[in-house]
């Protein structure tokens with residue numbers, strides 16, 4: 001970086017506007033408690049744990065922005081981290097776009113991190129940021145698959161599915177968040193790609209831009225179904241036993 005270059009500033013956009021249908025009835029998933037603290041607060045702290053992250057933009061459930069703002073105001077976060085809250089949209093993609101729209105000038109690197117991945121370790125966050133700062137326009141943390149995967153043929157209702165193929169597992173990865181981006185590339189992807197996607201990196205792929213993979217972490221799993229809550233609380237208990245926090 002030349003002396004004249006402005007410093008790279010990193011913001012994390014946290015989509016937290018989902019209902020959590022697969023988790024079952026209750027409050028919106030991001031507001032449910034893990035060991036007494038809302039999942040969203042764990043996720044915000046996970047981003048703020050990186051010294052590189054100076055701003056966290058939380059995308060709240062559409063009618064929940066005041067409640068989320070209150071949660072952030074009343075839970076301890078590092079002083080160096082600013083945060084703001086915007087209401088979310090109908091889909092994850094729409095929610096991320098609303099978060100991007102709220103970013104101030106001067107942010108050059110953007111992380112997009114699911115509130116539903118509250119326990120990602122700071123080393124994973126920092127590895128993603130470093131890869132972007134080293135020149136990658138898009139970075140995903142990913143882990144190898146533990147299961148054999150089958151491609152199946154869609155069948156009519158009530159008919160058993162049939163296996164079409166068994167892809168080579170060695171070439172497959174399960175992708176996590178935070179996903180990291182050069183801000184201009186992610187903004188262009190969200191302005192250009194209109195189809196349904198399940199992550200932000202696939203939008204960048206559709207622009208024809210390269211996406212770099214860094215090692216993910218088993219504790220960055222997504223809280224999706226009820227059993228994931230049990231695992232998340234067990235991870236927190238293990239951390240408390242190991243670290244005394």
Ligand SMILES: Nc1ccn([C@@H]2O[C@H](COP(=O)(O)OP(=O)(O)OP(=O)(O)O)[C@@H](O)[C@H]2O)c(=O)n1
Pocket residue numbers: 014015016017018019020021022023029030059088089090091092093095096113114115116117222223224
């Ligand atoms: N309209 C939406 C939908 C999802 N998300 C967020 O995207 C992340 C990943 O989504 P997922 O785990 O699928 O959450 P939900 O959509 O809430 O889950 P479900 O599909 O079970 O309802 C979550 O942090 C979720 O809050 C969002 O901000 N806005």
Ligand SMILES: C[C@](O)(CO)[C@H](O)COP(=O)(O)O
Pocket residue numbers: 092114174175176177198199200222
């Ligand atoms: C972004 C993501 O967490 C990466 O694994 C995932 O694609 C979200 O998918 P979901 O269907 O919204 O759970």
